[in-house]
Amino acid sequence: MGKNVLVEIGLEELPARFVADAQKQLLEKAENWLADSRIAYASIQSFSTPRRLAVQITDVAEAQTSLEEEVKGPSLKIAQDAEGQWTKAATGFTRGQGKTVDDIYTKDVQGTPYIFVTKQVIGRPTEELLPQFRDIVTSLQFSKTMRWADHKLRYARPIRWLVALFGEEVIPFEITGVSTSNRTYGHRFLGDAVTLASPADYEEVLHQQYVIADPEKRRQMIVSGLQHAELANGITIPEDDELLQEVTHLVEYPTVFIGAFSDSYLRLPPDVLITSMKEHQRYFPVKSGNGELLPHFAGVRNGDEHALNTVVKGNERVLKARLADAQFFFEEDQKQSIDYYLEKLNRIVFQEKLGTIGDKVKRVTAITDKLSQWLDLDEETRSNAIRAAEICKFDLPTNMVNEFTNLQGIIGETYALNAGEKSDVARAVAEHYLPDQAGGKLPETTAGALVSVADKLDTVVGCISAGLTPSGSQDPYGLRRQTTGLLKIVKEWNWHVSVESFLTLAEQQYMDMDSSQEASEATRTAIDQFIRNRMTHLLKELSLEADVIQAVLADDIGIISYIAAKAEKLSHERNNPDFKPVQEALVRVLNLAAKAIRTEVSRSLLATDSEQELYDTYLAVKDDYYEKVHNQDAAEALEQLSRLQGPIHRFFDHNMVMTDEKTVRENRLAMLYQIACLIYDYADLSAIEWKQHI
Template identity: 35%
Template structure:
């Protein structure tokens, strides 16, 4: 066994492309080795802005031998008087054995020929020659390009390949780009070719050429050095994993520098200072023990400068210009007011067919009022919710948000506090954008919760009304994310409000825009929510058939859906045999009811002929009221466990009672009994869809 090295050298790759591409390479090659029956050890990933590389440890030199049993024609066709006939000879030739190696097996259909086919084993070097070009072509990127006269596409032009198996070069040519034993050092600090004789030399030789190719080590080095630099400035670096990842992807040989900016800029909100440093310059901010911004920044360069002071002063000059602009924007914005900004929103397009952002704000206000009314909030909180809805988009036309779009909502919170709005309104403005992605933080204030749902539902209903639905990877208005956001808020914050009612109310604003019947659009939106709710619960570990059955029964109030899924899962885990028996009983009842005409017949105990139907009816009367009371008060688990207590009576009924008898009155009476039980079960799930 030998180690294998493969490197793709490129021009500067975008930082965000590197890790996903590196992960794909490792995963793809692992699957390919398994498919090709090649044993291998650990796959190590290495990457910089100028290269994507893998080292595969202990890669076998050839494929594993394997054989398969292949059945042939009947013996009477393949042999005659003990001698092989043409069919036997052709069979042996087909699987690569001699006629003497053919064997006979007795089967249910008679005696048949069979043989052991030994699969051809190829050398790993020969396989690598073929699969490496394929790997290069398969790597996905958000955007790819072609260059020169090449037909292949890649994130950036490919400049070379390094491919070694042990000491041997793996030779291949991809559109004139040939593999070699050479790689490149640092572009500025060691601009020379480096000869790699064995994969074991790769890391060390690159380090000597000022390239730290191990991404995780490079990231750790940057993090530690940034912390050291912050400590020298009597502070600590603001933790930002995304920025650390991005900077790691921007440099091959990190060099840390500390700069300073004017104290006067500390009057700006910390969020503004931090964004100005991060967005354009990729600087790390420095905080004191009180987590207040200090007038320092830390930058990571990709070169050892002759004079560090020149580098620092250059960065300070650039940041000074950025912060001066931010200071001007902030002071100018403070002279404006929310009502004038709201008027400007009438000139900001939300969506061509759905009108301006100003029109959207008016719809959000109506949605927020509708949702708020369902909660029975105090008058003060209701007014704060409506005020939040009124101001939630105003900062979009501020100078600051125009320059730093990621500060939307944040600046609304800052400006509203300056102008005397309550904390609930200020934080609601910021929080109504939450969650910004699946799993991200949710709004905490009721103002944020209600306005977030109102805003997101407006976008979903508006786009569905004009037929602007997400397709495949295309979702320009992030409707999937907004749908998931509403579900997460309702689920985690226990929003016990009808999803159906909110959808219908929000849809009512778009009747003049609708391209389909309103009821059809409602159904489509409801399915849109149900698909995402199902996936969220499946991702949490619940079985898909159970989740689907619960949602099929009712998906109107999200927290109740989740509680039913949890309760049924707990009941199932508590005693799997009793649960399966309960499900089978429900399914039997359902099958009988499908064959029967459901009449509006009251159960008449006087018509019972069998003790088992009497016992089932008595048990039903005993638990029915309590189950309905539990359901009405939101005690889902208690209701379900109470209902599950009827299992033994249901089993006894089906084992001893014939439902579909000839006597119409008795048949209808028994059917009515099953129907009443079935209706209780339907409050939890469509149990016919659960595997038993």
């Protein structure tokens, strides 16, 4: 049996959003180090709280695993002289490896014999290697870091203590003036400093000091506490995994409690109440059995039940102050009209080169109007969409959104209804921010979808035109998320408008505002490439292969739902052996068509029956193919191209394309070029790795 290892990093309180990732990093880095160091062990577990990150490894081997290593020496030609005696090169090589010439054997390497020896690499004692854990601790990455005192290390928060044990022995190393020991610290208010006798005691010792080191156990304590509160009070506490995760990483010893607030605050919009509780205080909202919000909340204390009533009253006072502010903001906002807030938008800069938010609203309205015409919507839907676009940002200058920024749009819907706007218009004001996160909900109304796409188009095209293309992880305007969102909306609603038309429409709005502001070729290329990258991302989310995506994006993106359908069809056919003859015929045309010098076909030069047949079939297929394209039928469009299979194979079987007769050769290449254009309109099939060949 080996010894156990424990390494704990004691810190000032970490932000909750850092904890889970840091714990994962520590575990993975420890596992990788053990593997690279050839140190055997039985199991490994990580722990985390706001004040500590730790890893515990059981039954760790006393030494590295020894290795047998084959070492290559000089070639046999150099290692032996003409009489077959070992040269100085051979003896020097073996001596350097701790071997003799008796240990030499030969092996061919690419046809040339070399000498080799096998040596055993004896594993070093584990205790000599464990101080390297210092590098694991210092290598943890955080989205935001700091330095403290005169130390150079950048870390999420200052390191206050370090525990590092191999059995009962301390593993010696030091970071930022903090040396390792066997001394850890319990709960900041309820616990004490304690000495660990061995790594195996870690969880239990901390539990006695009011610290639950395993975040999953803390999570279960919170869930059990919430469930008990539901049963005891006859209430419902809606599940909220995101809030539960955050609270889990905010406390070391969780205790659930129920608090209350005045039911007079229930006159506020429910989203305001919920946001005040969740975002500002990390409370769980409480509802009745039929889903109505109640004047109660569930909180999680970082401690035990001692003086819990006092804690509850303190939290109630804090929430009351929050809700009183919200009520004041709400009442003050209602004193002004929508037009009042729209006028204020003209004084709020959206982006220095792109004008004010008022300017943006005008562009969004124009785009919405044009899109509604393209989609041939009924007059009521078009009118609702345009009105929603006109007022979509009016809530931004309100007191409520200034206080609760994540309620933009939601507050807009509430205030629009209070101001007498149609329900569809008000709903579109809220929906135009959707999806608000990756994989988020899409707009459910036509007006909401239209304004959402118009808003996102304006932002993406405008920001990239202003030189704000995201680089690396930096994307302050959320252009990647917004682009993916607009592509998903257009696909979901199956709008038969090409991506290129959308982009041209958005670009036109900036030129209409400033006739001198014409998009440069470089800007158009940057916008196109950015959209293509997000389209690629969207198709990958549909589990489509990279080569298929490359094939369908070889030319213009076109209509999103259609290009996705083409990719899905080709993804299926690439593994279908029955499609192999079709694929071979079409790809063969693509390979030769690039040699075409001219593109016009002369019927008088079609000398053989097989080339006459191919050309006639092409002309018939062409009309039928474009009819299927017009109907956005990806499967049938490919079926029309498949009709060319037989004539293509017969053409190649009975004709030499690259004949010495120049006019015939050029005419045949021109015919193949025309057929290739039809194929390329569907996809670049030569880019696909056809799996049915394997």
